[in-house]
Amino acid sequence: MRPTLALVGATGAVGTVMREIISGRADVYGEIRLVASARSAGKVLQVRGEDVVVQALTPEVFEGVDIAIFDVPDEVSAEWVPLAASKGAIVIDKSGTFRMDPQVPLVVPEVNPGDAADRPRGIISTPNCTTLSMIVALGALHETYGLRELVVASYQAVSGAGVAGPARLYDEIEALAGDRTIGSSAGDVRKALQNRLEGESPFQAPIAFNVIPFAGSLKQDGWASEELKLRNESRKILGISDLKVSATCVRVPVVTTHSLAVHATFEREITVADARRVLDAAPTVVVMDDPAHDVFPMPADVVGTDPTYVGRIRQALDFPNTLDLFVCGDNLRKGAALNAAEIAELVIRTEFQGV
Amino acid sequence: MRPTLALVGATGAVGTVMREIISGRADVYGEIRLVASARSAGKVLQVRGEDVVVQALTPEVFEGVDIAIFDVPDEVSAEWVPLAASKGAIVIDKSGTFRMDPQVPLVVPEVNPGDAADRPRGIISTPNCTTLSMIVALGALHETYGLRELVVASYQAVSGAGVAGPARLYDEIEALAGDRTIGSSAGDVRKALQNRLEGESPFQAPIAFNVIPFAGSLKQDGWASEELKLRNESRKILGISDLKVSATCVRVPVVTTHSLAVHATFEREITVADARRVLDAAPTVVVMDDPAHDVFPMPADVVGTDPTYVGRIRQALDFPNTLDLFVCGDNLRKGAALNAAEIAELVIRTEFQGV
Numbered sequence: 001m002r003p004t005l006a007l008v009g010a011t012g013a014v015g016t017v018m019r020e021i022i023s024g025r026a027d028v029y030g031e032i033r034l035v036a037s038a039r040s041a042g043k044v045l046q047v048r049g050e051d052v053v054v055q056a057l058t059p060e061v062f063e064g065v066d067i068a069i070f071d072v073p074d075e076v077s078a079e080w081v082p083l084a085a086s087k088g089a090i091v092i093d094k095s096g097t098f099r100m101d102p103q104v105p106l107v108v109p110e111v112n113p114g115d116a117a118d119r120p121r122g123i124i125s126t127p128n129c130t131t132l133s134m135i136v137a138l139g140a141l142h143e144t145y146g147l148r149e150l151v152v153a154s155y156q157a158v159s160g161a162g163v164a165g166p167a168r169l170y171d172e173i174e175a176l177a178g179d180r181t182i183g184s185s186a187g188d189v190r191k192a193l194q195n196r197l198e199g200e201s202p203f204q205a206p207i208a209f210n211v212i213p214f215a216g217s218l219k220q221d222g223w224a225s226e227e228l229k230l231r232n233e234s235r236k237i238l239g240i241s242d243l244k245v246s247a248t249c250v251r252v253p254v255v256t257t258h259s260l261a262v263h264a265t266f267e268r269e270i271t272v273a274d275a276r277r278v279l280d281a282a283p284t285v286v287v288m289d290d291p292a293h294d295v296f297p298m299p300a301d302v303v304g305t306d307p308t309y310v311g312r313i314r315q316a317l318d319f320p321n322t323l324d325l326f327v328c329g330d331n332l333r334k335g336a337a338l339n340a341a342e343i344a345e346l347v348i349r350t351e352f353q354g355v
Numbered sequence: 356m357r358p359t360l361a362l363v364g365a366t367g368a369v370g371t372v373m374r375e376i377i378s379g380r381a382d383v384y385g386e387i388r389l390v391a392s393a394r395s396a397g398k399v400l401q402v403r404g405e406d407v408v409v410q411a412l413t414p415e416v417f418e419g420v421d422i423a424i425f426d427v428p429d430e431v432s433a434e435w436v437p438l439a440a441s442k443g444a445i446v447i448d449k450s451g452t453f454r455m456d457p458q459v460p461l462v463v464p465e466v467n468p469g470d471a472a473d474r475p476r477g478i479i480s481t482p483n484c485t486t487l488s489m490i491v492a493l494g495a496l497h498e499t500y501g502l503r504e505l506v507v508a509s510y511q512a513v514s515g516a517g518v519a520g521p522a523r524l525y526d527e528i529e530a531l532a533g534d535r536t537i538g539s540s541a542g543d544v545r546k547a548l549q550n551r552l553e554g555e556s557p558f559q560a561p562i563a564f565n566v567i568p569f570a571g572s573l574k575q576d577g578w579a580s581e582e583l584k585l586r587n588e589s590r591k592i593l594g595i596s597d598l599k600v601s602a603t604c605v606r607v608p609v610v611t612t613h614s615l616a617v618h619a620t621f622e623r624e625i626t627v628a629d630a631r632r633v634l635d636a637a638p639t640v641v642v643m644d645d646p647a648h649d650v651f652p653m654p655a656d657v658v659g660t661d662p663t664y665v666g667r668i669r670q671a672l673d674f675p676n677t678l679d680l681f682v683c684g685d686n687l688r689k690g691a692a693l694n695a696a697e698i699a700e701l702v703i704r705t706e707f708q709g710v
Contacts, residue, residue, distance in 0.1 A: 153603075155607070186658055246671045300543075318600060
């Protein structure tokens with residue numbers, strides 16, 4: 001019998017992509033329940049070409065559920081994920097709540113699939129979108145060459161902030177388009193948006209014609225939560241407890257697809273040819289690296305697709321065993337919905353007999 | 356007597372800012388000659404509130420000139436800079452042609468003013484805009500703590516590509532504004548621009564709703580010229596021949612102001628408080644670092660101003676003697692025109708008696 005799936009947070013930015021992805025894998029699940037806040041209950045959404053009525057998040061909704069995929073805010077996960085697990089569901093949680101819990105595996109199927117089976121709390125976490133946008137490529141290189149250090153700068157898309165992110169970017173672009181002096185004197189973008197645009201932004205500053213060097217919330221010693229997640233999650237997924245990581249996370253006016261400039265140091269000698277060979281052999285990684293013909297990974301070409309794209313592969317000139325790379329991944333697909341779907345399929349493949 | 360100045364390349368993006376800057380320093384120069392290609396000769400431009408007729412670039416235009424500031428393409432500098440020097444002018448050259456020439460000093464007045472006096476060819480070079488956007492802050496830290504390693508990722512503005520850069524970004528924004536699905540599937544931005552926009556772009560790919568991980572031209576082993584300039588120029592300006600540098604240069608949809616995520620390792624122990632104290636004391640550096648109140652350097656606030664702005668100052672968690680920073684500088688001002696003007700003033704102050 002095919003497993004019953006509950007999709008909790010079915011109406012959000014990631015939930016929408018999740019329904020699309022699951023619709024493309026029509027034979028995996030039996031019943032699919034769409035679950036959301038009481039506000040969205042009763043709404044009709046499509047999945048696998050069928051209309052499904054959204055149910056409110058209640059304990060009863062998890063009766064008979066085999067797998068529950070949660071994409072809800074941290075505090076909602078904190079309350080409801082353990083409850084769903086207590087009802088017998090294997091829970092795959094996209095929030096930050098359980099990622100660093102030693103009793104919860106943090107899984108990327110290409111990198112550490114074995115970890116999914118050891119889940120004392122019945123919960124499997126899926127990483128932050130920024131970590132996910134690079135970790136498959138780095139995991140492949142790590143396996144052969146032993147990753148030791150990472151220095152990362154991100155170029156993060158606005159959809160990482162939820163549906164309000166793209167809405168705000170489109171609003172700002174519309175408000176500023178046609179003004180061919182905008183962005184040429186201090187504060188002119190801020191002033192124009194104050195005059196021309198109503199409503200709150202999910203961002204700390206204008207995002208059109210600007211970059212914002214902060215993502216997430218402020219943690220100790222000036223670090224942003226996104227920067228610490230990238231460090232701590234990379235360590236846990238790769239199983240390198242002393243991996244050295246420094247990251248600076250920056251929001252850019254791109255709708256979807258996170259990009260990362262990565263400076264990666266390995267235990268063993270590694271050449272550009274070595275890296276290409278390993279990355280070419282990695283099933284979900286695409287090498288896009290021919291700068292002489294303007295071929296490198298970019299959001300405009302990556303958005304809406306599944307792989308991790310790697311380009312600008314260069315041997316560091318002054319650092320031994322070190323490569324500089326540019327990596328792109330769709331933050332809503334591999335960075336969110338796709339990884340959760342793949343964890344579910346991994347569990348089904350290995351644990352659901354006769355499926 | 357006040358020195359006679361020739362401004363060669365007076366009509367370009369940097370030339371326009373240069374005329375503004377020199378107009379704000381009305382008492383420095385005697386005669387000012389504006390020089391450009393034959394195409395622009397005869398045009399009337401304003402400097403110091405006066406109309407000045409642009410002269411064509413000829414050998415005669417340098418007769419009696421004390422200081423010539425060149426902002427022209429590399430190949431034009433290669434031909435005309437030595438000629439102007441041979442006529443007795445002290446030449447300050449913005450091109451890449453002479454920067455790494457051991458007989459030409461590469462000068463940032465806040466960092467290595469003494470180098471300007473030793474110029475066997477009569478030429479002083481001014482650095483690339485990307486190097487200049489960070490080097491004053493790093494120079495200040497280096498003086499006390501001894502810089503050893505730099506890992507840099509850039510967020511470079513379109514005006515770094517000349518006047519065609521902003522024109523193209525504005526064109527693309529106008530062509531895409533109002534389309535609230537753009538940037539959500541692979542190639543949609545490319546296709547929309549092909550359909551809606553005529554003319555060549557100075558960039559390799561769409562720049563609106565995108566980032567392009569390449570700047571400059573392709574050099575050996577996959578490195579971009581901008582990345583090598585940042586390495587080699589930093590070494591020369593700071594006088595650290597073995598400074599370790601890795602850079603990834605990325606173009607972003609920002610009109611003016613380059614931003615850089617910098618991971619800097621020093622010889623001596625350095626704390627965030629140390630860095631703040633040094634940077635606060637550096638006359639042309641502004642520390643903008645209060646993320647709890649959304650205070651960090653951003654192009655929207657920096658553009659059109661002179662200082663180097665530093666924020667997001669963090670002690671690296673896993674790397675000894677290392678700071679992570681975010682730095683912004685207006686690439687047309689300190690990154691280009693302002694530094695050239697300041698070199699000229701440095702030379703005038705130290706060498707022109709009685710001025």
